[in-house]
Each structure stands twice: as structure tokens, then as C-alpha cells.
Amino acid sequence: MMRVVLPQHLRTLAGVGAEISLEISAPITIRRVLDAIEASYPMLRGTIRDYSTGQRRAFLRFFACEEDWSHEPLDKELPAPVADGREPLLIIGAIAGG
Amino acid sequence: MSSVRVLVGTKKGAFVLTADGARKDWKVSGPFFAGWEIYHLKGSPVDPNRLYASQSNSWFGQLIQRSDDGGSSWEPVGNKFAYDGVPGTHQWYDGTPHPWEFKRVWHLEPSLTDAETVYAGVEDAALFKSTDGGANWSELAGLRGHGSGPHWQPGAGGMCLHTIILDPANAGRMYIAISAAGTFRTDDAGASWKPINKGLVSGTMPDPTAEVGHCVHHVTMHRARPDVLFMQKHWDVMRSDDAGDNWHEVSGNLPTDFGFAIDVHAHEPETLYVVPIKSDSEHYPLEGKLQVWRSRTGGNEWEPLTKGLPQQDCYVNVLRDAMSVDTLDECGVYFGTSGGQVYASSNAGDTWAPIVRDLPAVMSVEVQTLP
Numbered sequence: 091m092m093r094v095v096l097p098q099h100l101r102t103l104a105g106v107g108a109e110i111s112l113e114i115s116a117p118i119t120i121r122r123v124l125d126a127i128e129a130s131y132p133m134l135r136g137t138i139r140d141y142s143t144g145q146r147r148a149f150l151r152f153f154a155c156e157e158d159w160s161h162e163p164l165d166k167e168l169p170a171p172v173a174d175g176r177e178p179l180l181i182i183g184a185i186a187g188g
Numbered sequence: 189m190s191s192v193r194v195l196v197g198t199k200k201g202a203f204v205l206t207a208d209g210a211r212k213d214w215k216v217s218g219p220f221f222a223g224w225e226i227y228h229l230k231g232s233p234v235d236p237n238r239l240y241a242s243q244s245n246s247w248f249g250q251l252i253q254r255s256d257d258g259g260s261s262w263e264p265v266g267n268k269f270a271y272d273g274v275p276g277t278h279q280w281y282d283g284t285p286h287p288w289e290f291k292r293v294w295h296l297e298p299s300l301t302d303a304e305t306v307y308a309g310v311e312d313a314a315l316f317k318s319t320d321g322g323a324n325w326s327e328l329a330g331l332r333g334h335g336s337g338p339h340w341q342p343g344a345g346g347m348c349l350h351t352i353i354l355d356p357a358n359a360g361r362m363y364i365a366i367s368a369a370g371t372f373r374t375d376d377a378g379a380s381w382k383p384i385n386k387g388l389v390s391g392t393m394p395d396p397t398a399e400v401g402h403c404v405h406h407v408t409m410h411r412a413r414p415d416v417l418f419m420q421k422h423w424d425v426m427r428s429d430d431a432g433d434n435w436h437e438v439s440g441n442l443p444t445d446f447g448f449a450i451d452v453h454a455h456e457p458e459t460l461y462v463v464p465i466k467s468d469s470e471h472y473p474l475e476g477k478l479q480v481w482r483s484r485t486g487g488n489e490w491e492p493l494t495k496g497l498p499q500q501d502c503y504v505n506v507l508r509d510a511m512s513v514d515t516l517d518e519c520g521v522y523f524g525t526s527g528g529q530v531y532a533s534s535n536a537g538d539t540w541a542p543i544v545r546d547l548p549a550v551m552s553v554e555v556q557t558l559p
Contacts, residue, residue, distance in 0.1 A: 103264065137251070141270065
């Protein structure tokens with residue numbers, strides 16, 4: 091099982107705690123993680139990536155093993171500690187706005 | 189005894205205010221969707237417990253929420269707003285072509301006859317419709333496909349379709365308004381549209397009387413007289429007596445004819461309410477005095493309504509969807525401010541009192557009169 095940490099607003103929307111667990115077969119990539127999140131939590135569709143373009147929303151970033159993966163190819167395999175659940179994939183909202 | 193439910197959208201969540209028909213003791217529920225911008229929420233005329241809400245923010249985009257119990261509980265429904273076909277371009281602020289991009293839902297208008305049908309006015313300007321309670325949305329593309337679409341330009345708040353009016357006497361007719369394209373009407377349930385801006389004069393446009401390009405802020409109608417429309421334009425309060433085919437100015441003695449909100453008394457089709465705002469560069473009332481102005485003559489002759497409203501040091505704004513009326517025997521009038529106050533009058537505007545004073549900035553106010 092891999093683990094994902096969601097921003098606070100998306101936890102509230104999905105009715106989950108700080109972290110969710112997902113069963114995903116290899117290769118584990120950001121695209122496949124997002125697909126799994128949206129399949130398990132349909133209310134999150136469109137909130138992490140834009141419906142029409144599939145692009146990450148501008149105020150969100152992806153972090154894996156303390157590395158910024160926001161601009162990595164969506165089909166690049168995530169690091170092993172994230173893939174096997176030792177480390178979570180972090181989806182982080184920008185600290186901005188009023 | 190009848191009761192009233194006031195649906196308030198704010199910059200940081202939604203609130204539901206309820207009172208019995210006396211409208212003196214109010215209960216405040218919320219915030220719902222805490223921390224999110226709630227541009228608008230509105231109930232179905234067919235089933236008043238069916239509510240729709242537009243929830244959005246810059247981080248996570250757009251959501252639509254639906255309630256079947258008058259706002260006690262909510263569930264997210266469909267939020268996929270995909271333009272029909274190739275979106276094409278409209279004009280950007282500098283006049284260059286800019287791709288149509290969905291940003292948010294400004295206004296939700298439930299059908300007059302079917303609780304499952306609801307319309308959504310969005311930014312960048314387009315009209316969407318759902319016939320399954322908000323689960324799925326499809327664009328009524330004839331509007332954006334109107335030949336003038338590539339020439340539409342955003343107002344300062346974005347290129348938003350902010351007003352949707354359904355004609356209670358003609359199922360095929362509806363009106364919409366866009367900042368800054370103007371007002372449009374369909375007579376075939378949204379298949380085709382015509383701009384209805386004849387008589388509008390906007391001095392800031394290269395052609396002040398152009399067919400499209402006017403910054404219409406809000407339009408309203410009395411149900412008993414669906415061919416009579418009232419408009420708060422960027423500057424000017426306007427009136428049409430022929431379903432928008434022709435407009436004439438009725439600003440009359442208003443101290444300033446800039447503003448956003450406009451509404452009609454529930455039982456007196458010639459009684460109007462506006463909130464004059466100083467100017468487009470100073471979005472607050474004149475001289476720090478918050479005043480609703482009422483006309484009992486369908487425009488031109490206006491009187492200030494000040495009792496119970498702050499008459500010094502008040503520098504709030506009242507946005508276009510932030511005024512509404514109830515349909516009790518003595519018509520109630522309600523509006524919300526950018527300072528977080530929601531004011532109510534239970535005597536058609538003669539006197540006012542705040543229902544709440546310290547909400548987040550109010551973006552919309554809708555009133556339901558319940559049996």
C-alpha cells in the first residue's frame with residue numbers, strides 16, 4: 091500500500107484523515123496515483139488536476155522523499171520508499187491568499 | 189406560519205439564516221464549506237429544500253454542492269464544466285485574443301419547473317445546464333457561439349456570466365448578462381441567442397452604443413411582468429419594457445448611478461431597489477453613508493432608505509448577487525456587504541436591521557419564503 095498526504099481542504103471534502111492509503115500496481119507514477127485517488131474519492135475529481143487539461147493545479151505541488159516532483163513527467167516512476175509505502179507522497183497547497 | 193431562509197455566500201463559506209414570518213429572531217447556521225469562496229447558492233422553486241451551491245477557490249478549482257434538506261447537509265455533485273467543441277478565443281484586456289478558460293461558477297439558477305434542472309453561469313462566460321441535479325453539465329453553446337463571442341472582453345472581475353433570468357410565462361425564453369459583453373436573450377430554450385443592448389450607452393467603449401461590450405452588472409425582473417426588465421449597468425440604471433429589445437435610462441435623481449445590486453419588490457412591479465456606489469474606482473457608498481434607494485415609479489424618481497443603516501464611516505460594497513426579496517405579505521428586502529453584514533428590512537425598505545454583522549465578505553444573498 092502506498093500513502094498520500096492530502097491538503098486540509100481535500101481531506102474535509104473526501105471525509106478522510108491526514109493520510110490515505112492506496113493499492114496501486116507497479117509502475118507507481120504520479121498519474122497512476124491521481125487516477126487511484128479519483129477512483130476512490132470521486133469528489134476529488136478536478137481538484138488536484140484540471141479536468142480539461144489534466145494539468146496539476148497551479149497552487150498545488152507534489153513532493154516525494156523531500157524532492158519536488160511537481161515538474162517531473164507524470165509517468166515517471168516514484169522513488170521506491172514512496173512506492174512501497176515507507177514514505178508518503180505529499181500533495182501540498184501553496185501558502186498564499188487571504 | 190410562513191418562515192424565511194436566507195442563503196448567504198461569502199468569501200470563506202456559506203451561511204444559512206432562518207427566521208419565522210415575523211423576521212425578528214434569526215438563527216445563523218454555518219459556515220458550510222469553511223474556507224472556500226461561495227459565489228452563489230440558490231434553492232429550487234419547485235422543491236425549496238433542494239439547494240445548489242457554487243464552491244471554489246484558487247487552489248482546488250470548482251465544486252458544486254447539493255442539499256436536499258434545506259442546507260442541513262450537502263453532497264458534492266458534478267464539477268466538470270467542459271466547453272463544447274474547440275473553445276476558441278475572446279478578447280483579453282489589451283484587446284488580444286485569449287483562449288476561453290473555465291475558472292468558476294458565478295451563478296446557479298434552478299429551473300422554475302423541475303428540481304433536477306439547474307443552469308450555471310460561468311467565467312469565462314458561458315452557460316451550462318444540468319438536468320440530473322447537477323451530476324452532469326453540458327454547455328448551451330449557442331450563446332458562446334454567437335458571432336460576437338470573439339469580441340467579448342472581461343470586466344475587472346473577470347469575464348463572467350453572472351445573471352440568469354428564466355421567464356415564468358415563456359418556457360423557451362431566458363435572459364443572461366455578461367461582464368463585459370452585455371445582455372442576451374434566447375427564445376428557443378438556449379439554442380440561439382441575440383444581444384439585447386439597444387439603448388445602452390457606455391462612454392468608455394470605442395463605440396458607446398455598440399451591440400456588445402457593455403459592462404452590465406445585474407438585471408432583474410418581476411415575475412408578474414416578464415417583459416419588463418431593470419438593469420444596473422456599470423454606470424446607469426436602465427429599464428426595458430419590451431423584453432430587452434430597447435432600453436432607456438431611469439437613473440433619475442440617484443446620487444450616483446454606479447452600483448451592482450438591483451431588485452424588484454415582490455408585490456409591486458414598479459418598486460425597485462438599488463444601492464448606489466460612489467464610482468468604479470471607489471467601491472463604497474457616497475460619504476460613508478450606506479443607503480438603499482427605492483423607486484416606486486419604476487425608476488427616475490428615487491428616495492433614500494437610511495433608517496437602521498450606518499450613516500457615517502461606512503465603506504463597504506454590495507455585490508451584484510447580494511440583494512434579494514422575500515414574498516411575505518409585507519415584502520422583506522435583504523442585502524449583504526463586503527464587510528460581512530447582512531441587513532434585512534421587513535417593511536419593504538422603510539427600516540433596516542442587521543441579521544448578522546461579522547461574516548466574511550458577502551458575495552451573494554438569496555431568500556426563500558417557506559410555507
